[in-house]
Amino acid sequence: MKTLSIRQPWAWLIVRPDLKTPEERAAAAHQLKDIENRTWLTKFRGRFLVHASKGMTKNEYTFAAEFARSIGVTVPPAADLQRGGIIGSVEAVDSVEQHQSPWYMPGNKAIVLRDPRPLPFLSINGRLGFFECPYALPTNHPET
Template sequence: MDSIPQFALSVRQPWAWCILHAGKDIENRSWGTRVRGPIALHAAKGLTQAEFADCLETIQTLSEDAPFPAGITMPTLEELQRGGIVGVVEIVDSVQQSSSPWFFGKYGFRLANPRPVEFVPVKGALGFFDWRKNLAKAR
């Protein structure tokens, strides 16, 4: 756990999985940020069937125009890890325009160097948060 950055950002599944495994290089938000550098990627606990289906549809649309890693297979809704830290990713910029096919928002956090980590159950929060302070709440 020492190699995981102090601050985390909560992202709903399966979008967090897409950041780590499917080349999602933008995290869409309604707000910009000055934060740069590595952050912990927290997978929010909530996930509806409609959200899952929306992500699948988006991936199918994008895969016609954008290359994805060979053999990409998204886990089922039940298999996706939720309610904890699932990876680390670097924020390299906050933009209002992007040529990335993943850009849909008013703002996008440009992401780089995603890497999965061993799952750490922890309660999420809005915005950037010190995830270690929430460890006891997850138990």
């Protein structure tokens, strides 16, 4: 299955494993990161696995945490974020050069996301761009 490595805490902001029930996810829909900013467009559409990259500098974490806070989202402490593996899946529904989402950063291109689903952590190495995950994984979580 297609997989994309995303640095933390951005990956956490997409998957939001803290929102356990469909009701919690619906209530917090405006706080879900619905855009993945990139320097490139993609023709890929469909569900892909979210890989949380191993690398994360203190400055990257601070910038992302402050940006999320400006939208009303508090991210977990850096030490609590899973890194170096699959943390969930999400659907790519478009690839655009600009977007009205508060998560869009002007000057970038973006993948438009919907329906994030947390998954149990699976340690695997990431790669640049979309890549094939070497394991068969479920793409949805059990509804609670």
